[in-house]
Amino acid sequence: MHEVANTPRGRGILACIQCGRCSGSCPVARLISEHNPRRLMEMIILGSRDEILHTQLPWYCLSCFTCLDRCPQGGDVAEVMFAIRNIAVREKNMPDGFAAQAKNLIETGRVVTSTASMVRKREEIGLSKEHSTATEDVQKILKKTGFSKIIASK
Ligand code: SF4
Ligand code: SF4
Structure with a gap:
């Protein structure tokens, strides 16, 4: 628990009383039974480090802040x-789907690249085939923040 609480983003763990309201109000939990925010908090409190690092649970979160x-x-x-x-991610436990998205971001400046149906739809509504992306600017940011290096070592 202290490992998480001592990170800049992890202090919320110290406040948890396991009431379950987060799970009851989470829109993702309604659709994916494995996604249970209260359960994640419990695992952290109990120090179930390996279990946490090998579960998909934190990766389903949409950051809606409900x-x-x-x-x-x-x-x-x-x-x-x-x-x-x-x-x-630092411990190289990033799920494959997210690693692929991270690589897309580094290579194209976008997390999700256009599919054939997306291109068709854009043309149908009068848009250019590809929307513009400041790929080089994105790549500079990713390099400066160390993101590219972390993903390359995955
Ligand atoms: S279970 Fe969720 S809602 Fe309840 S105290 Fe912990 S974090 Fe907050
Ligand atoms: S921020 Fe994540 S865990 Fe919280 S309610 Fe939204 S999807 Fe659920």
Whole structure:
């Protein structure tokens, strides 16, 4: 728990009283049973480090911050999710789908690249085939922040 609490984004873990309101109000939890914010907080409190680093749970979060609005303790679960993901990435435990998106971002400046149906739809509504992306600017930011290096070593 201290490892998470000592990160800039992880302090919310210290406030959790396991009431479950975050899980009850989370829009993702309604659709994906594995995504249970209260359970993640519990695993952190119990120190289940390996289990946490090998679960997809923190990766489903959409960062909508509904859980923060509903938490009676003001515990920022979404930020704790970021803290866990940061630790997981450093320990090379990033799920493959997210690693692929990170590589797309480095190569194209976009997380999701256009599919054939997206291009067709754009043309149908009178847009250019590709929307413009400041790829080089994005790449500079990713390099300066160390993101590219972390992903390259994955
Ligand atoms: S709503 Fe807040 S206190 Fe309740 S389980 Fe979630 S994080 Fe913990
Ligand atoms: S921020 Fe994440 S965990 Fe919190 S309610 Fe939104 S999707 Fe659920």
